Amino acid sequence: MSTSVTVALDAMGGDNAPTVSVLGALAAAGPDLRVILVGDESRLISEIDASGGDATAIEILHAAECIGSDEEGARAVRAKPDSSVAVACRTVREGHAQAVMSAGHTGAMMAASILHIRRIRGVLRPGIAVVLPSARGRVVLIDSGANAEAKPEHLAQFAHMGRVFSRDILGVAEPSVGLLSIGEEAVRGSELVLEARTRLEGTPGFFGNVEGRDIPAGVVDVVVTDGFTGNVALKAMEGTAEMIFALIREAIGSSTMAKLGGLLARPALRKLRSRLDPDTFGGAYLLGVNGISVIGHGNSSAQAVTNALHLSARGVRLGLLDHLAAGMDTTSAPTPEGSRA
Amino acid sequence: MSTSVTVALDAMGGDNAPTVSVLGALAAAGPDLRVILVGDESRLISEIDASGGDATAIEILHAAECIGSDEEGARAVRAKPDSSVAVACRTVREGHAQAVMSAGHTGAMMAASILHIRRIRGVLRPGIAVVLPSARGRVVLIDSGANAEAKPEHLAQFAHMGRVFSRDILGVAEPSVGLLSIGEEAVRGSELVLEARTRLEGTPGFFGNVEGRDIPAGVVDVVVTDGFTGNVALKAMEGTAEMIFALIREAIGSSTMAKLGGLLARPALRKLRSRLDPDTFGGAYLLGVNGISVIGHGNSSAQAVTNALHLSARGVRLGLLDHLAAGMDTTSAPTPEGSRA
Known part of the structure; x- marks a missing residue:
């Protein structure tokens, strides 16, 4: 039982909460993975009770409030210390759980993680690491939306954290890191990228600059960028995949022959669709806070919640936090304290 | 013959130049569209001669040099005043052509356009407008890579130029404009977007902020952003589409039944693929220079060159330049002169 991990789940977060939270937790929980439903x-x-599932490995922790999707995340977290997401994050801070997961309000989960779990010593800004499907397998995009503005030193830390994540969680032995940029078309280069490039040059696994196209092509294992660009790219790619699959359904419905063809090809296309489905991975990691913090899609299914709980536990078992902390230069960089991000 | 338009074509630009330039020009040229091959x-x-085509509406203008894809665009344009792209741009400046098109080095074409054609009075920064397929038809993305850094006033001008482009070239009666941003997840908002939002609020057609996902969803007719974000988003979307179609081919080849299905659905899927193919549109407009300037894909086919030449001529016939200039506030904004961009 030494490997047993406890994950706190913000059971009220997500479009289909708390039903999918409970079903997802019941499916994931067992002797090695205890879940605290908050x-x-x-x-x-x-x-x-309604599910009829076995709740032996499940504990319930009451939280009186919850944060709605229309609230401003950071403000709501401060205004509602008894919200499910805040209570869940505090269980990690207090040592009752090693990881926290929420499929609720992304901004609130980020703010609650930073406020209540706090940062790893030396980390300037936590960043969101998302795992995306690529032509060659999987690629990690960091930061995919934690910070709208970034400085070169933040990107350098994202590179380190993304690399540790790729190695620990995805099992890539020597992850390569690309700095997201644009071709040399632009009349002027982006200053952020130029400065970050200088910092990254010569660091372990640094490949050089990559372009937007190289993310889905899987040219590198980790793509580093500021949270604004990363979030736009992530959503543009997700939206493109959705659009194409919708248009394929439309095209296949356009003639009897195409319909028949679609029917025959359906199992193969379904498999592909599920490979490209973000739910298969379950969630994104907020890297840099002093505990495992996993953010799920708002419209997570029970299966996605289960996957995200396993993903959270995996980070704990593999010692992700220690590996992240080990690479932080706490001597030269300023180490801001506590809840200020 | 009053509607006859002359387009200068950088015949040496592009991976398959000059063969596809010549074939594309021969297919496009006629009494209403004269082409100067440079x-x-x-x-x-x-x-x-080898093509055996009718060259009545074609003129040849000698240029001794050309710019390679490995050269730094802006520097090469200055170092090689007799390069095909520079000579082609000067024909517009000198009034021998009303439009210029190149499928060559994007950076060189931009630099040559700004240096030799110069800017419309009042335009602070030209921006690249790209037309992308969306779930609802087409969407214009501006700036998709002309400037790596942008100021709020640049984004405001891109909004105006994108709107004129959407109306003139795509025939949208009242184009809606979205400012590309990220959800309220980020702990801090991007200053550029916050300031641009203030400027755009209340301007004609302004819809509000949109996210990456809204580009392919076609939520608005025009999406405005800085050239760094725009270029990353554009290439990430193109790359995603390529990846998905490659994976579909793979999935369809994975079993006999899927193969048969793919065969039956092929005509419908082909039609879809061509709808999503950037070549169908032919090129991107560099908006803000004082002449029509169209940039083609480096790997343009002859058909893409033909399309881009027609696209260039269309801008001239529809009076795009006058419409762009009419909305420029030349009183309040500083009006930088000549070739400085």
Whole structure:
């Protein structure tokens, strides 16, 4: 039982909460993975009862409030210290859980993680690492939206954290790192990228600059960028995949012959669709806070919650935090304290 | 013959130049569209002879040099005043052509356009407008890579130019404009977007902020952003589409049944693929220079060159330049002169 991990789940977060939270937790929980469901106690109990599942490895921690999708994340977290996401993050801070997961409000989860779990010593800014499908397998994009503005030293830390993540979580032996940039078309280069490039040059695994096209092509294992560009790229790619699959359905429905063809090719296309589905991975890691913090899609299914809980536990078992901390230069960089990000 | 338009074509630009330039020009040229092929005279003559096409509406203008894809665009344009792209741009400046098109080095074409054609009075920075397929039809993305850094006033001008482009070239009666941003997840908002938002608020057609996902979804007709973000998004979307179609081919080849299905669905999927193919549109407009300037894909086919030549002529016939200039506030904004961009 020495490998048993406890994950706190913000059971009220997500479009289909708390039903999918409870179902996802029941499917994931067992002797090696204990889940603390954080939220409205009576609702959670009745959801568990309704499911008929085995709740032996599940604990319920009451949280009186929750944060709605229309609230401003950081403000709501401060205004609602008893919200499910804040309570869940505090269980990590207090040592009752080693990881926290929420499929709720991304901004609130980020703010609660930074405020309540705090940062790893030396980390200037936590960054969101997302795993995306690529032509060659998988690629990690960091930062995919934690910070709208970044400085070169932040990008250098993202590179380190993304590399540790790729090695620990995806099992890539020597992850290569690309700095997201544009071709030399632009009349002027972006100053951020030029300065970050100088810092990254010569660091372990640094490949050089990559372009937007290289993310889905899988040219490198880790793509580093500021959270604004990363978030736009991530969503543009997700949206493109959605558009294409919608248009394929339309095209296949356009003639009897195409319909028949679609029917025959359906199993193969379904498999492909699921490979490209973000839910298969379950969630994104907020790297740089002093505990494992995993953010799920708002529209997570029970399966996605299960996957994200396993993903959280994996980070704990593999010692991700220690590996992240080990590479932080706490001597030369300023080490801002506590909840200020 | 009053509607006859002359387009100068950088015949040496592009991976398959000058063969596809000549073939594309021969297919496009006619009484209403005269083409000046700019490049190595003897090579162009022999390509025309070899094609056996009718060169009545074609003129050849010799240019002794050309710019390679490995050169730094802006520097090469200054170092090689007799390069085909520079000579082609000067024909517009001197009034021999109303438009210029190149499928060569994007950076060189931009630099040559700004240096030799110069800017429309009042335009601070020209921007690249790209037309992308969307779930609802087409969407214009500006700036997709002309400037790596942008100021709020540049984004405001891109919004105006993108709107004129959408109306004139795509025939959208009242184009809606979205400012590309990220959700409110980020701990801090991007200053550029916050300031640009203030400037755009209340301007004609302004819809509000949009996210990366909204580009392929076609939520607005025009998406405005800085050239760094725009270029990354553009290439990430193109790369995603390429990856998905490659994976579909692979999936369809994975079983006999899927193969048969793919065969039956092929005509429908081909049609879709061509709808999503950037070559169908032919090129991107560099908006803001004082002449029509169209940039083609480096790997343009002859058909893409033909399309881009028609696209260039269309801008001239529809009076795009006058419409762009009419909306420029030349009183309040500083009006930098000449070739400085």
